Amino acid sequence: MxxxxxxxxxxxxxxxxxxxxxxxxxxxxxxxxxxxxxxxxxxxxxxxxxxxxxxxxxxESNVENLIGAAQIPLGVAGPLPVDGEAADGSVYLPLATTEGALVASVNRGAGAIRAAGGASTTVLERGMTRAPVFEVGDIHEAAAVADWVRASLDRLATAAETTTNHGELREATPYVVGDSVFVRFVYDTKDAMGMNMATIATREAADVIESETPASLVAVSGNLCTDKKPAGINAIEGRGRSVAADVFLPTEVLEDRLGTTAGAVAEVNTRKNLIGSARAASLGFNAHAANVVGAAFLALGQDVAQVVEGAHAITSVEARKDGLYASVTLPALAVGTVGGGTGLPTQSEALEILGLAGGGNPPGSNGDALAEVLAAGALAGELSLLGALAGRHLASAHAEHGR
Incomplete structure (x- = not known):
């Protein structure tokens, strides 16, 4: 044997x-x-x-009880021109998916963006979160603990930052519910997605809270973070990177590339992405941003479960005199270019396609660039699907591709 x-x-x-x-x-x-x-x-x-x-x-650091690998078809969409704060130039976006027509759709949107001169992108906020929950005796103790936390950010930061060479504690916000006190810590984790970094740092800060107040730690994560679950706090306050992309598509680009008009796209966006999402009490007001986020996460070694937060995108469209203004804002995009699955050979090669493997100079710039590229990719996907719906050729496109 x-x-x-x-x-x-x-x-x-x-x-x-x-x-x-x-x-x-x-x-x-x-x-x-x-x-x-x-x-x-x-x-x-x-x-x-x-x-x-x-x-x-x-x-070994990514999986236990290894038996092999699950292979997912990998395609690219592009070139996609991105004019951002950190990302600048045309890129090919790797997308790993089993959904036929997805890459073709993003590629079509990228073509429209390219014909319009490119997408603008920017990172609005940065901050990976972890929110432990503490037990106290009563609401008076809870209020006292909350007051102490508000007054002690510097001391908590000193403790938290002993555990990391790069992470920085930026905020510590207390929330009181009866005899429970939650503290939502927000970190700048530079080029790392930073969930593990935030957890380890928060555990150290929690020790200080326990030693200086009546609070007793119950769990280092109290679900107010909120990690890998739909949550209004992430949609409003953000988590990871809050990033936006926009573009103006002239009338001729809309007609040539998407086969529709500004008015038709705007009506679909209003009735589908805004009114329909509101009626469904959705936390995301978009056509299918999670499609692009999920496929990119698989390709680029990101924590794919955090596509939940990536789905909190809002797509905004406005018909203007000579064309269509369109934007997508992703308030909670948890991405990084170091750590996690980014070091696996296939995923590292995919990051190399973007020129974003490893840490950036200055630290955090590669993570910002990746967030901007994914926002531009999500915008391409939104434009393509909205155009297909407005032009009433979504079903025929799937039928043509046999999927």
């Missing part, structure tokens, strides 16, 4: 735990052993799952 088969037999016999195989073999052999075990027990063929191009040990 091969080493992998031997390890699989030891797991079946109860001699080894599935998660402990790397203690007895290299990472690739451990993964092969898990595939062999599953193939025998479940009568499945995992040949394709095991056909991956990166060293298994390079993924």
């Amino acid at each position: 091969t080493d992998a088969e031997t390890l699989a037999e030891r797991v079946k016999a109860g001699d080894l735990r599935l998660y402990a195989l790397e203690d007895h073999a290299d990472a690739d052999t451990a993964a092969a052993a898990r595939r062999h075990l599953l193939a025998e027990e479940l009568d499945v063929d995992l040949e394709t799952v095991g056909d991956y191009s990166f060293p298994a040990d390079s993924a």
